[in-house]
Amino acid sequence: MTSEAVTSVCIHIMKSGENEVTSMIFHYIKNHIQERIDEIWLFSDGCSGQNKNYVLIRFVYILVHVLKIASEITHVFSVRRHSYLPCDSDSSLISRAKKVVLDVPEEWNDLIRQARCKPSPFKVINAGKETQWFLMDESLKFFFLKNTKPKISLKPAQMYRVSQQYPAQVLVRQSYHGPWTFYTIAGKRNSQEIALIPNERQPQISNVKFRDIMELTK
Numbered sequence: 001m002t003s004e005a006v007t008s009v010c011i012h013i014m015k016s017g018e019n020e021v022t023s024m025i026f027h028y029i030k031n032h033i034q035e036r037i038d039e040i041w042l043f044s045d046g047c048s049g050q051n052k053n054y055v056l057i058r059f060v061y062i063l064v065h066v067l068k069i070a071s072e073i074t075h076v077f078s079v080r081r082h083s084y085l086p087c088d089s090d091s092s093l094i095s096r097a098k099k100v101v102l103d104v105p106e107e108w109n110d111l112i113r114q115a116r117c118k119p120s121p122f123k124v125i126n127a128g129k130e131t132q133w134f135l136m137d138e139s140l141k142f143f144f145l146k147n148t149k150p151k152i153s154l155k156p157a158q159m160y161r162v163s164q165q166y167p168a169q170v171l172v173r174q175s176y177h178g179p180w181t182f183y184t185i186a187g188k189r190n191s192q193e194i195a196l197i198p199n200e201r202q203p204q205i206s207n208v209k210f211r212d213i214m215e216l217t218k
Contacts, residue, residue: 018055019199022136025059029069040070043085046077052154057162057170058140061186064162066194072163076176079158090122103216133199143194149184 025042042060044051056075063069078085097115102108109124116122125131152172161171161180168186173179 017049018053019134019136021050022056022059023133023199024131026134027131029063033069036068037070038072040073042073042075044075044077045085046080048154051075052077052157054152054154055137055140057160057185058144059136060160060162061144061170062140062194064164065167065186068164072161072165074159074161076159077157090116104213134196135199135201136196139194139197143187144185145187152183152185 040063046052060073060075064071064073094112094115097111102111109126112122112124114121148170152170156174157172158175159173163171166182168184169182170185171180171182173181
């Protein structure tokens with residue numbers, strides 16, 4: 001979710017884990033960044049299943065050192081219970097606009113479009129149709145060390161940085177202003193051979209739930 005657009009994906013199409021998060025970031029980059037830039041800053045909460053994990057760190061490393069999208073990418077995690085990101089404000093608008101029970105994805109998409117007027121209505125990106133999903137964990141793991149040197153403790157990390165200035169390494173901070181700690185994460189394999197594996201797995205739902213969904217769409 002950005003201040004201009006809301007990405008909509010139904011849970012029967014994809015889950016909401018690290019593969020889906022990295023696939024959506026990749027979709028945004030391919031469609032909105034046409035030339036190499038100096039810096040990218042990512043801001044998110046510290047949810048380990050979506051944002052604060054090795055898959056996303058490896059993905060950021062590939063963006064910098066292989067695809068060369070940016071010279072440097074920094075990912076900042078918000079302070080738990082003390083931060084309010086722009087997407088939280090957008091979610092609040094959508095929640096306040098919900099007056100009735102919504103049954104199917106199309107109804108949610110319509111609600112999101114109507115949830116904001118100023119400065120402009122939200123643009124809904126139907127990720128189920130417009131995004132190509134990848135198994136980033138499987139695609140990238142062969143190009144990185146199984147264990148970083150030294151081992152990274154992600155739980156206390158407040159931010160990390162990947163820079164072309166430091167090949168094979170990621171810089172991690174446990175505060176917003178403290179010293180950086182250097183960790184070696186990349187192996188020696190030729191990363192130019194990377195081929196992203198399409199994610200063709202779909203979450204399994206029960207037959208009863210499937211029949212209910214089909215009934216609602218009539």
